[in-house]
Amino acid sequence: MDPHSTKSVSPVKLIKKLISERQLIYQMSKREVVGRYRGSAMGLLWSFINPIFMLAVYTFVFSVVFKARWGASSAADSKSDFAIILFVGLIIHTLFAEALIRAPTLIISNVNYVKKVVFPLEILSITNIACVVFHSVISLIVLLTACLIFNGYIHWTAVFLPLVFFPLIIFTLGLSWFLSALGVYLRDIGQTISILMTVLMFLSPIFYPISALPVKFQSIIMLNPLTFIIEQAREVLVWGRFPDFYGIAIYTCVATFIMWVCYVWFQKTRKGFADVL
Template sequence: MTNSSSSTVINPHAAQPTSLMALAKSIWRNRQLIVQMTKREVVGRYQGSAMGLIWSFLNPLFMLAVYTFVFSEIFKSRWGGIGGDDSKTQFALVLFVGMIVLGLFSEVVSRAPGLILANVNYVKKVVFPIEILPVITMGAALFHSLISLGVLLTAFAIFNDYLHWTVIFTPLILLPLVIMTLGLAWMLASLGVFLRDVGQTIGIIITVLSFLSPVLYPVSAVPERFRPFIMANPLTFIIEQAREVLIWGHFPNWLGLGVYTLVATIVAWLGYAWFQKTRKGFSDVL
C-alpha cells in the first residue's frame, strides 16, 4: 500500500467530514480503489510463494484437521448439546466457528495501529482517502474468513451429509461485527500514530479476549458468577449466533442482532469521527 503514481500535494490540516453519510459516500466513491487494493493486499500476502493463493485454502483446512485430531483423539472433548458417535468431530466444527469469528476480528484490530505508519506517503504527499485503509484491511480479512467458512461448510457436509438452510443468515450475523470492528480500526489507526505502544497493548488485549470468548468452551460451562463478564465480550454474541445458524440450524436472535447493529453503528461512527478529527495531526507526527 505504499506506492502511488500521483504526486498531487494536499493540505493535511484541512477539516474533514465526520458524518456517517460522508463515510458512506467515501466508501462508495472509492469502491473501485478499495476492491483493487484489497486484491493487492490478498495477493501480496502470498507473493513469492510457490502455491500463492492456494495457501489461503490450505491454512484453514490444515487448522481444521488439527482441531479435529486434537479434540477427537487426544482430549476426547464433547460440546454441550452434541450427542451421538460424531460428537467429537462436531466439537472441532463448533470450535472452528469461534476461530473464524475471532480471526476476523483479531486480524483487523491487530493491524489497525500500524496502518498509517505503514503508509506515510499517503498522508503527506498525495491525494489519497486514507480513511479507506481500515476498509481495505477488513476486505482482506473477510476474504480469508470466507475461505475458512467454505472449508467449515464442506467439512460439516462431509461429516453430516447435509447443511442447515439457516447458513444463509451468516452474512447478517457477521455484518454488525464488521461494522463495529471498522470503528475500532479507525480509532486504533489514529491512536497508533500518536501512541506507538498501542500495537503492543492490542496484542495483549486480543490474547485476553481469545480466552474470554466462548471459542474453546460453551457459555454454559462458565460459572454463573463469571458469565456477565463473558457476555460483555463483544465477540461472545456473534460467536454464539454464528453457531446457531451454522451448526444447530436455528434462527438468529433478531432482537439481539438489531441492538448489536445499532451499538456497532455508533462505535463505527465514533471511530470514524475520531479518525477524521485527528488525521490533521498525522503529518506533524510522522
C-alpha cells in the first residue's frame, strides 16, 4: 500500500470500516482502560475512587470554603445538592478535556502503527474516546449513587443522559481527529490544548449558574460548546425536566458536520505522517 495515496473521506466507508474493525476497536479500548491501572494494587477500583475523591474535594472547597450557592433557590442550598450540580459539569468537562489533551500525542506516540501503513490510524482517536467515555460512565454511576443517597431518588428523566452526551461525543471525536493530525506537524499544540482546557473549565457554567453572570457575558458563555450540554445534563438529572430535543438535534447536526470535516482533514494530512515521524 502507498502511504502517500489519497484516503477515502466518504462517511459511508467510514461507518463500514468502523463496523469491520469493531473487534480491534474493542480490544484496543480494553487495553487502554486496563493499561492505565496496570501495576497498581487496586486496579480498576481507582476509576471509582478518583471521581469520589474529586467530588468531595470540589464540594468542600466551593460550598464550605468559598460558601458558594446555586442561585437563590433553597433546593440548591445544601452541600449535597451543590455537590451533585457541580459534579455534572465536572464530568462533562473532564470527558471533553481529557480526550483533547491526549489527542495531539496519539499518532506520535504510536510511530510503529504509522510505519505499518495497513493499520487504520483513525481508530486511535476512537479508542481514545472510548477510554474517556468508560471513565465518564463510572463517574456517572458515582453521581447517580450520590443522588440516590442524598435525595432518596433518581429522576426518571435521567434516561435521557445518553441522548445528551451523544452529540458531545461526536464533536469530541471530530476534534480528536483534527488535533491528532495537527500534533504530528505542530508539537507545541499539546501544551496549548492543556492551557485552553483549564481556561475552558472556568468559562463553563460548572461552578456557577449562567444567571449569576452579567447579561453581556451570558451570550459569550453560551458560545462555549460545553455550556449547552452541561445545562441539558442538569435539566434531566438534577431538575427532572425533559431535555431540549430541538436544541440537541441542532447540536448533533452541527457536531456531525464538524466531525466529518475533521475526518477529512485527518485523511488528507495522514499521507505525510510517515515522512514527518
